[in-house]
Amino acid sequence: MDVHSRDYAARARAILRDEPHVREAVIGATVAFDQHRERAYGEVDSDAWRAWASDVKSHALTNLADYLEEAESRLTENGVVVHWAETAADVHSVLEAVAADHGVRKVVKGKSMLSEELGVNDALERQGIEVVETDLGEYVIQLFGEPPSHIVGPAIHRSLEDIQELFHRVHGTPPHATPEDLAAAARVALREAFLTADMGITGGNFLVAETGTLALIENEGNIRLATSAPKVHVALVGIEKVIARWSDLAGMLQLTSRAATGQAVGTFVSMIHGPRRDGEPDGPEAVHVILVDNGRTGMLADEATWEALKCVRCGACLNVCPVYRQTGGHAYGWVYSGPIGAVLAPALLGLDEGGALPFASTLCGACTEVCPVRIPLHDMLLTWRRRTVEAGKAPATEGLLLSAYAAAAKRPALFRLGAAGLQLLPMAVTRRLPFLKSWLAVHGDLPWSKPSFLRRWKAGPK
Amino acid sequence: MRDRILARVRSALADREVVAHPGAFPGPLHAGPVIEAFTDRFRAVGGEVERFAGMDEALDWLEGFASAFAGVAAGADVPAELATKLPTVPARDAPLGVSMARYAAADTGSLVLDSKGGRLPQLLPPTHLVWVRADAVMATLDEALEAGRGDLPAVLALHSGPSRSADIGRVIVTGVHGPGRVVVGIVD
Known part of the structure; x- marks a missing residue:
């Protein structure tokens, strides 16, 4: 994807000046997300859950090589084809080869931040393959030609009025159609896509080493359909998504859901163990998992920030962040925004491109307070600020301010x-x-x- | 490529202290009678639940329920005795899909569905009827997944209410892709 993180300050100014409605929409959505999370945390012993989940992830990450090998073995036994990719270009090559093998002309996608990080849609389209985003929010922003602005709610920067106007133009719905009518129009278009696509592409929330289970959480059913209707399913999975045991899954699914949307668990969870088996009436004939590095091994080696790899992409730190709430995600100029985006950017993009984002913070610590896997986000933001200043890559005033x-x-x-x-x-x-x-x-x-x-x-x- | 990535992982972790596995998830909620807890949770997210003392009661209800539909796509694992008299149609055209759940979990209000009987009847029809035996309703998701561990099919799926989205104007809309109406029949 195109990266513009170094322009954070200018982009943030432009959004605040020229698009005041974005701030209104983002504040409304993030406050609601956060209230749901707070209620859902309050219903359980969330401190104990989070301490447990933090250790589940840290355990897997501090034994990552062994668990990756175990996951690869189980996946292979389950009939999944496993690929390894060091860079976005490697991922594109695998997709190109799999698509060619199966004569793929149309792809339906489930929401995947990793696929945005890797620029998968553009790569497929360059090959002449039609790519259809099927998560309703992703579908909306694909029609707008925009990247997602939030990990969980990709279109939260768009108001109902924006979407009414868009669908009026694209689908001919009435100018003041209700959300139900708009969703119904999308359902018709996307149902057709599910039934005619040759390949489904998804991310993965967790990969269980012990059983080779690929677990995916969602609310709409589009991921279940994208992994069930087309003849091929390809999952893009960051190497940090591995967890050790099948018995880790129930807790991780619940905590991630509570942190993201306040639900006891997402409406649909797919736990995938390979392609359609003998005697099964439907399902894909081939399942591929691409294990993606793309800078993650470098992060793992960094004593001060490796724990950011525990992130489960729930978006809770975005929702509570007073800086994110002002602009939404587009100001950050990259797929990951908010506090977690500002921690990942310098690690994955380098200080020249990503060094500006850790300054997009008040260091209030609210992100650390809500994180379901207890990533010390504000400490890491401070670490990256110091490194950026020491490397002479921060604006002079920022450096002075930080020293003071x-x-x-x-x-x-x-x-x-x-x-x-x-x-x-x-x-x-x-x-x-x-x-x-x-x-x-x-x-x-x-x-x-x-x-x-x-x-x-x-x-x-x- | 694989070996280079694994070598980098090992090198990154060379001096890192290993974190011990924390053991069992501390979370499961035990909230009184299990079937009542499941019912409350499933209804709270917009699902419907019917409970039957036996097969005869279930069949009586099914006759009335099915009469509102013109055709059905049923999973191959639905017991023959619970078959409707409706004509069978492909899932993509069926107004009603019927499945058999392997388990249900009360604390999350989840049905545990299996790919063995077919996935599309669980996903494409706008209404989904799911049968579950009363003794397969577990207190927690933890227990339900533990029970499923011995026989993991191509897909084990959790369905915890109707398909929903809040992506347009923060209004919750049901039935976006998957079924907008989910009815659970619990049979003793």
């Missing part, structure tokens, strides 16, 4: 004094402080509240 922040943060009294001092300065002065200028350019003069954000945050919701 770090010095002050080590001395709480000084930190409080500084914060209080900033609050006492008249706006006319603060507006001249270089590091506040860009922020104020989009936010305008705002009154400073008396208790600090962090203190209010710790006091909890009103």
Whole structure:
């Protein structure tokens, strides 16, 4: 995919200035997601669940080579063809070969962030293959010609009015059609695609080493259909998706669902063990799993940030992030946005391209608070900021600010004094402080509240 | 390629402390009578649940229920005694799909379906009737998956209510791709 992460500040400014409705739509969606998560965490012993899930992932990652080999053996025994890919280009080659073998002309896709990371759609289309996104949100943004703006809700930046207008143009639905009518129009178009496609492409939420199970969570049924109706299924799976045991699955499915949408479990879960078997009436004749590195082994070697590989892509850290909420995901210029995107970007894209994103944060720590696998996201953001500054790749003002922040943060009294001092300065002065200028350019003069954000945050919701 | 990736993984982990497996999932909720708990959970997400004391009661109900449909696509694993009198049609044209669940899980309100009887009757018809035996309803998803471990088919699937999406205007719409109406028949 095209990457524009180095332009974060300019993109964020442009969205805030030119597309104010995006902020409104994103805040509405993320606040709702987060409320659902909070309720769902409250229904269970979420601290115990999260400590357990963190260890399930860390255990698999600290034994990753063995579990990858075990997964490969079980998958192969299950009749799955396993491929390994170091780069996006390797993935494209595998897809090209599999598509050619099976005479594939049309592909139906389930939502997969990894496929966005790898630019799979463009690669297939260059081969003359038609690619149809089937998750309703993904279908909408494919029609708009946009990338997803959120891990779980790819089209949350789009309002009902935007989609009414789009479907009126594309499907001839009435200009003020209800969400039900719009979904029905999409269902008709996509049902046809499912029944005529030759290949389904999905990601994978978990890959169980012990049984070779590929597990996929969804709500619409489009992934079940994409893995059942076409004659070939190809799953793109990051190597970090491996978990050790079948008995890990029930807990991981539930916690991921609660963190993502507040559901006890996603409406549909597919646990796949290979192609259609003898005596089964339907199902694909071939299943391929592509195990993808694309920078992940490099992350694994990094003592300070390897734990970000525990991420289950629930989106909880995006939903709670005060910076993400202002712009949505497109400002980040890359497939992964919000706090997890800002941690992955410098690791997977390098400091030149990804170094700007860790500065898109208030370091409030809300992301770390909600993470279902307890990734210390705000610590990692600080690590990447320091590395970016040390490499001389951060804007000068950011570097100065960070040094001052770090010095002050080590001395709480000084930190409080500084914060209080900033609050006492008249706006006319603060507006001249270089590091506040860009922020104020989009936010305008705002009154400073008396208790600090962090203190209010710790006091909890009103 | 494979060997290079695995070598890089091993080298990355050379000095990393191994994290022990945490053991069993601490989560399962035990919420009183199992069938009632399943029923509450499944209805809360928009599903329908019918409970029958025996096969005769189930068949009486089925006759009335089926009369609203013009044809059926049934999974090959649905017991012959639970067959409807409706004409069989391909799943893509059928207004009603019928399946047999291997298990159900009360804490998540999930039906555990199997690919052996066919997947498309579970997915394509707008209404899906799923039979499950009362003694196959487990307290937790953990237990249901553990029970399934010995015989993992090409696909083991969880269906936990009607197909839904909130991708358009944050309004929950049902029946987007999979069935918009799911009816569970629990037979003692």
